[in-house]
Amino acid sequence: MRQFKCISRKELSKMPKSPGVYIFRNNEAILYIGKAINIKERVKQHKKLLSLAKQLGFIKTNSGIEALILEANLIKKYRPKYNIVWKDDKNYFYVAITKESFPRVFIVHQKQENAKHIGPFVEGGYLKRSLTFLRKVFPYYTLRPSSGQAAKKHPKASCLWCDLKLCPGPNPDKKDYQKNIKSLIAVLQGKSKTVLKNLKKEMKKRADSQDYEKAAKIREKILALERVLSHSNVLEPIIEEKIQFQNFGEAKRTASSSSSSLSLCESSIIEAYDVSNMQGKDAAAAMVTFINGRPAKNLYRKFKIRIAGKPDDIAMLKEALSRRLKHLEWPMPDLILIDGGKAQLNAAIKSLPRGQAGKNIQVMALAKKENKLYVENLKKPILLEKMPREIFNLILRLRDEAHRFAISYHKQLRKNRLLGK
Numbered sequence: 001m002r003q004f005k006c007i008s009r010k011e012l013s014k015m016p017k018s019p020g021v022y023i024f025r026n027n028e029a030i031l032y033i034g035k036a037i038n039i040k041e042r043v044k045q046h047k048k049l050l051s052l053a054k055q056l057g058f059i060k061t062n063s064g065i066e067a068l069i070l071e072a073n074l075i076k077k078y079r080p081k082y083n084i085v086w087k088d089d090k091n092y093f094y095v096a097i098t099k100e101s102f103p104r105v106f107i108v109h110q111k112q113e114n115a116k117h118i119g120p121f122v123e124g125g126y127l128k129r130s131l132t133f134l135r136k137v138f139p140y141y142t143l144r145p146s147s148g149q150a151a152k153k154h155p156k157a158s159c160l161w162c163d164l165k166l167c168p169g170p171n172p173d174k175k176d177y178q179k180n181i182k183s184l185i186a187v188l189q190g191k192s193k194t195v196l197k198n199l200k201k202e203m204k205k206r207a208d209s210q211d212y213e214k215a216a217k218i219r220e221k222i223l224a225l226e227r228v229l230s231h232s233n234v235l236e237p238i239i240e241e242k243i244q245f246q247n248f249g250e251a252k253r254t255a256s257s258s259s260s261s262l263s264l265c266e267s268s269i270i271e272a273y274d275v276s277n278m279q280g281k282d283a284a285a286a287m288v289t290f291i292n293g294r295p296a297k298n299l300y301r302k303f304k305i306r307i308a309g310k311p312d313d314i315a316m317l318k319e320a321l322s323r324r325l326k327h328l329e330w331p332m333p334d335l336i337l338i339d340g341g342k343a344q345l346n347a348a349i350k351s352l353p354r355g356q357a358g359k360n361i362q363v364m365a366l367a368k369k370e371n372k373l374y375v376e377n378l379k380k381p382i383l384l385e386k387m388p389r390e391i392f393n394l395i396l397r398l399r400d401e402a403h404r405f406a407i408s409y410h411k412q413l414r415k416n417r418l419l420g421k
Contacts, residue, residue, distance in 0.1 A: 002070070004057030009050065015040040020060040021070045023080075024053035032082040033074050035067040049082065063230050065130045069190050072121045083122070092120030093127050095188055101174060103181050104141045107131070118188045128268075132166075133228045134187060137221060138180040139168045155329050163298055164291075192229055196222060268292065271324075271333040273348075274402040275316045276410035277305070284413055285320035286406035289333070293394055295401060299331065302409040313340070314347045321351035333361060337398050341367040341381075345374045366399055 004023055007014050015022070017040045024031045024046065032049055036042030039058050043050070061067045075083055094117040098104045107127060111117050121127040141154065142161070154170045161167035168177055183195045199222045206215035270290045277283035283305035289296045303320045317338060324330070338348050345365035352361060365374040372381035373395070384392055 002059050004059055006055050006057040008055055009053055012040075012043065012050075012056065015043055015056065015058060016060055017041065018060050019062070019064050019067050020058055021067055021074060022059075023057040023074075024049045024082075025055045025057060026053055027055070030078045030080045033071060033078065033080050035064075035071040037064055037067075064126075065133065065229060066190075066192070068121065068126050068130055069188060072119055073190050075122070076120060092122065093124045094119035094121070095127070095131070097181060097185060102141060102172070102177055105131070105135075105181070105184070106142050116185070118185065134184060135166045137224045137228055138184040138187075139166055140177075140181060140184065141167065159329050160299055160331055187225075192225070196225060199225070268335070269331055269333045270335045270337060270398060272337040272339075272398040272402040273317060273320060274339045274399075274406040275305070275313050275320070276403075276406040277313075277316070278410070278414065282410055282413040282417060283307075283316055284406055284409040285316055286402055286409055287320070287324060288398065288401045288405050289331075290394075290398060300405060301330075302405065304409075304413060314343055317344060318347050318351050321348055325351065335362045335364065337395065337402075338363070338365045339368065339399060339402065340365045341372075342374055345376065349376060366395060368399070 004021075006025070017038050019035075019037050020039050021033065021035050022039050022043050023033050031053055032046070034042065034046075039060075043056060059070065061070060092109065094108050094111060096106055096108045096112050096115040096117055098112075098115045107124060108117075154167075156170055158169060159167055162169050168180070183199075186192070186195045199218055203215050203218040203222065206212075206218060268291070272288050272290070273285060275283065275285045285303040285305055287301040287303070289299035291299075301324065303323055305316045305319055307315055307319055317340070321336075336348060338344050342365070345363060348363045348365065352363070363376045366372070366384070367374065367381070370381075371384040373384055373387075374381045384395060387395075
């Protein structure tokens with residue numbers, strides 16, 4: 001493992017402005033380990049730690065992803081005093097890789113049975129960002145069972161993740177898939193140079209044996225991995241107000257709260273729902289999906305509501321959510337945004353499946369008239385106008401797009417009924 005370059009506290013100006021990992025130490029004792037896209041500026045913000053430490057140290061990396069991985073390995077090795085308390089493992093994130101013929105990969109707080117774990121990682125949002133980039137190089141399965149259920153198999157046809165080129169498909173070559181997972185594990189353990197060296201060696205071997213098609217594919221993988229490892233924006237500041245969008249399950253404040261950066265990380269998947277009907281007739285529900293803050297129209301879904309009787313928007317919403325959440329082959333969202341207030345929020349929460357499938361999904365409801373955002377586990381709603389402008393605009397886009405899609409489907413159903421279709 002690479003060694004820190006150490007300087008005295010008075011030499012703060014010598015800290016680099018590049019990506020990497022930094023430490024605060026008091027003689028031999030390491031007080032804190034952190035990572036940053038700009039080491040010098042980040043260290044300056046730790047005023048309390050600067051008063052406690054006698055020495056500073058740093059290791060420069062080529063990218064934010066390398067810094068994230070190196071930080072995890074160093075925290076695991078040194079267990080610094082002022083990092084999050086180690087006795088509570090729930091504060092950390094691990095990448096779990098199941099021990100199967102075709103292993104699945106996902107993020108957990110607590111270690112799972114029959115799985116290999118890499119970590120701990122401090123911030124889930126940055127980790128999810130990095131995995132999204134790496135998954136483009138080494139596609140993998142993420143489907144996992146709820147508690148006590150058997151693992152769900154990949155559908156016979158291509159799934160939605162396949163369309164995004166993040167899934168190996170229904171019938172991958174077993175040997176190639178296992179190689180991909182092995183390489184992914186090595187990268188997450190900080191062995192990216194070894195992975196690149198092995199890929200280049202394999203590419204040459206294929207070229208020498210005149211298997212040019214396979215050699216070309218390996219070359220594409222090498223170039224993709226090199227691009228990922230040079231991605232510095234993985235550690236760009238993420239806004240953390242009362243809602244921490246980078247990791248929807250936690251609500252906390254950090255030094256990055258003053259940043260104007262959009263707080264939705266690269267891997268964020270948001271689903272927004274709306275219901276449309278005319279006195280209970282031709283009732284329709286719509287689901288729109290945004291990834292990376294942009295509409296993913298291939299993931300939009302519409303539901304013809306089956307319940308009969310008086311108009312009941314809450315019951316219609318519950319039906320749509322329960323039907324959607326049965327589709328484990330669809331990408332599970334990080335966040336669900338629904339149209340309504342406290343009652344709609346509670347209905348959505350109750351619709352979530354028990355066990356791990358619903359555990360990591362945050363739920364919010366937007367009341368249109370007051371523009372108040374009701375958030376799971378927060379007693380009082382948040383005024384939308386008080387949120388950062390980027391988030392304000394994104395939430396309104398989600399609401400309007402779900403409303404448009406629901407109205408469009410409702411009109412189609414009504415037209416079909418009137419025409420006798």
